[in-house]
Amino acid sequence: KAGVTQTPRYLIKTRGQQVTLSCSPISGHRSVSWYQQTPGQGLQFLFEYFSETQRNKGNFPGRFSGRQFSNSRSEMNVSTLELGDSALYLCASSSTGGGSYGYTFGSGTRLTVV
Amino acid sequence: AQSVTQLDSHVSVSEGTPVLLRCNYSSSYSPSLFWYVQHPNKGLQLLLKYTSAATLVKGINGFEAEFKKSETSFHLTKPSAHMSDAAEYFCVVSDGGYGGSQGNLIFGKGTKLSVKP
Numbered sequence: 562k563a564g565v566t567q568t569p570r571y572l573i574k575t576r577g578q579q580v581t582l583s584c585s586p587i588s589g590h591r592s593v594s595w596y597q598q599t600p601g602q603g604l605q606f607l608f609e610y611f612s613e614t615q616r617n618k619g620n621f622p623g624r625f626s627g628r629q630f631s632n633s634r635s636e637m638n639v640s641t642l643e644l645g646d647s648a649l650y651l652c653a654s655s656s657t658g659g660g661s662y663g664y665t666f667g668s669g670t671r672l673t674v675v
Numbered sequence: 676a677q678s679v680t681q682l683d684s685h686v687s688v689s690e691g692t693p694v695l696l697r698c699n700y701s702s703s704y705s706p707s708l709f710w711y712v713q714h715p716n717k718g719l720q721l722l723l724k725y726t727s728a729a730t731l732v733k734g735i736n737g738f739e740a741e742f743k744k745s746e747t748s749f750h751l752t753k754p755s756a757h758m759s760d761a762a763e764y765f766c767v768v769s770d771g772g773y774g775g776s777q778g779n780l781i782f783g784k785g786t787k788l789s790v791k792p
Contacts, residue, residue, distance in 0.1 A: 604780075
C-alpha cells in the first residue's frame with residue numbers, strides 16, 4: 562500500500578513569488594492535513610480538508626490556502642512568499658481525520674525562500 | 676485548550692540502557708495521545724497511540740507509553756536503546772478526541788534522543 566506522497570521534495574523560491582505543493586494521501590483516506598515545521602516554531606497546524614471541504618484551519622495568514630480534489634489529493638498554495646515561510650511542509654492523511662485514528666505523514670516538501 | 680509539554684529538549688543515553696522521554700498534557704476531556712518519531716530529513720512516523728483503551732500502550736520498535744490521568748502524563752519508554760533510535764520524538768495530543776471531526780494535532784516541542792555507543 563503506497564504511503565503519503567508529497568511533491569516536490571525540495572523547492573527554492575524567491576520572495577514575492579507563489580508556490581504550490583502537492584500531497585497524495587493513502588488510498589481510501591479522505592482527510593488531509595497540512596503542517597509547517599520550522600526550528601523556531603516547531604510543528605504547527607495549517608489546515609485540514611475532508612471530502613473536498615476545509616474542516617479546520619490553524620492560525621496562519623490568508624496567504625496560505627489549500628484545496629482538496631475529488632480523489633482526495635490536496636494542494637497547498639502560498640502566495641507572496643516571505644523569508645519566514647522557509648520550512649518543511651508536511652502533509653498527513655487519515656481515514657476520517659482527528660481523534661483516535663492517527664495520521665500517516667509524508668516525507669515533506671522542504672521550501673527555501675531566498 | 677489542549678497542549679503538550681515535553682520536559683526535556685535533549686536526552687542522551689548509552690546503547691543498551693533504558694530510554695525515558697517525558698510528556699505532560701493538558702486537555703479538557705479524555706484526550707487521544709500519540710508519540711511520533713522523526714529521523715533526520717524524514718517525515719513523521721507514528722510510534723504509538725492512546726485512545727482510552729488500555730493505559731499501557733505498546734508501539735513499534737519496542738517502545739511503549741503509559742497514560743496516567745492523575746499525573747496528566749504520557750511518558751515514552753524503551754528498555755534498551757539502540758543506535759537506530761537516535762532521532763527526534765514528538766508527543767502529540769489530538770484536538771478532536773475520539774473519532775473527532777477536527778484534524779488538528781497539537782505537537783510538543785520535541786525531544787532529541789542521542790544514543791552513544
